[in-house]
Amino acid sequence: MTESTMVFTNATVLPIDGDRIDNGVVIVRDGKIDAVGGADTPIPAGASVQDLGGKWIVPGLIDAHVHLGTSEEGEGWAGNDTNELTDPVTSHVRALDAINPADIGFSDAIAAGVLAVNVNPGSGNPIGGQTVAIKCAGRTVDEMAMRTPSGVKSALGENPKRVYGEQKKTPSTRLGTAAVIRGAFVDALNYEAKLANASEDKPVDRDLKLEALLKVLKREIPWRQHCHRADDIATAMRIADEFGYELVLDHGTEAHLLADIVAEKGIPVIIGPLIVSRSKVEVRNRSVANPGKLDKAGVTIAITTDHPVVPIGNLIHQAALSVKEGLDRDAAMRALTINPATIMGVADRIGSLTAGKDADFCVWSGDPLDLYSRVEVAYIEGSEIYRHED
Known part of the structure; x- marks a missing residue:
């Protein structure tokens, strides 16, 4: 330049x-x-x-949980690369490898003031893959990327139990989903032990799934936990306490019901999408008043559209409606700028x-x-x- x-x-x-x-x-x-x-x-x-x-x-506004470029608008199945629904544990897949910078959603983002996002894999798997923090303009995703990986996506609740329950595979229940996640972390720890004892005579084959999970266990990147219901949020915190990784709660629809615990543990909540219908049981307590409740309890919040669930251009409007329902306006602007930048690990550059x-x-x-x-x-x-x- x-x-x-x-x-x-x-x-x-x-x-x-x-x-x-x-x-x-x-x-x-x-x-x-x-x-x-x-x-x-x-x-x-x-x-x-x-x-x-x-x-x-x-x-520039920042949305820390989107599917821009991986769930392309107006492209149907050909542009949908959000979920690799062939295995409950896909920690080796990377959102980076599926982002199309030509997705029209990026133009909509910029026109609405959203200049950076964190692109996540979807929530169909207990462990869905690696996230990436990118800017919203560039010819290639490599040019746009600020931090890769910026986390590993995981999901609790309805989505994974529905996907694999329909396939008559584990997990088909909440307890099965938690078991899959815990088992994957134990596998990663065993892999780490093998690496420590490796030698030229006893080499260890690389395992991309377990390498990604070790980054989480070493607290190099956060665990991005999709969860809506309070019981799923409690499970997310329980497993994080067991394995000692950095936890971020994505969606957190009922996080306000456990706000004191979440605040005490210093866990950030990326809350949203906020202006959607109550399309399933676990989002029945969805409300634009919830961000204000979390902020008042001392929880660090960011606001998300979960684009394309809510179009990215409505990020600022979700914040405005939250202010209308009690969120401090300065807190609302932090939830769109410095807080998501910090969660994404790029606050030294933007926010x-x-x-x-x-x-x-x-x-x-x-x-x-x-x-x-x-x-x-x-x-x-x-x-x-x-x-x-x-």
Whole structure:
């Protein structure tokens, strides 16, 4: 990237790592945030200066649980690569290998201010595969990727017991699903022991499934646990305590019922999707009031669309509705920026307008939590990637 400096003045700046700045200034140099401050911030000589007339500068929004690029919109079965439903344990498969950057969902994301996502395999298997943190623009997924793997997806509850119960295979029950997960971790520990005792005379064949699980057990990457019901959330915490890995609760529809325990253990919850019908038993307590309940209990939350379950463009609207039902508005913005960035392990690069981070941000016409506001321009690493034209 060629050396360049851009300055945005007279902006309403939402840095996330600090208070809102009215009549603020943002300086971008060589694709990075160089400085953020008030109207008295010195402007470098020779910089390109834009007066925003009070419009808002907001870090790129982040959805930490989507299927963008793996469940392509308008492509039917040919574009659906979300679940490898041929084995209950598929920890070796990678979302990275199925993402199509040409999925129209990426364009929708950028137009709605969502500049980064975590793409997960689906929830049909007890252990579904490896997740990847990516930016929403690029010709190849390798160019878009920030962290791979960024976790391993696992599922409790209705989905795996339905998938394998219909095949007359284990697991067909909740207890069977938990047993499959525990057994896989024991296999990984046994594999680790074999590796420790390996020699030239006694080599150990590589096992991609168990290698991925060892990354979890060594706390190199988090365990991304799909769970809705309170009893499944309790099972998720029980197994995490047994094996000592870093747990993230995905969906957490009934996490508010155990909020004190979740908060005490320091487990983040990626909550959502929030504006869907109660399509199955385990989401009957779905409510846009739940994010506020978790936040008040001291739980770190991020908000997800689970795209394409809720179209990615409605991420900000889910947050706005949660604010309407009691979520603190600053907490709502953290749940769309720095919290998901932290969960994904990329907070050193994105999630706030902090000097040294990537210049990934949007210019909004007004308050992003206002339904009538829209993204006017989007930047990734200081390069304009979108401009709204009427």
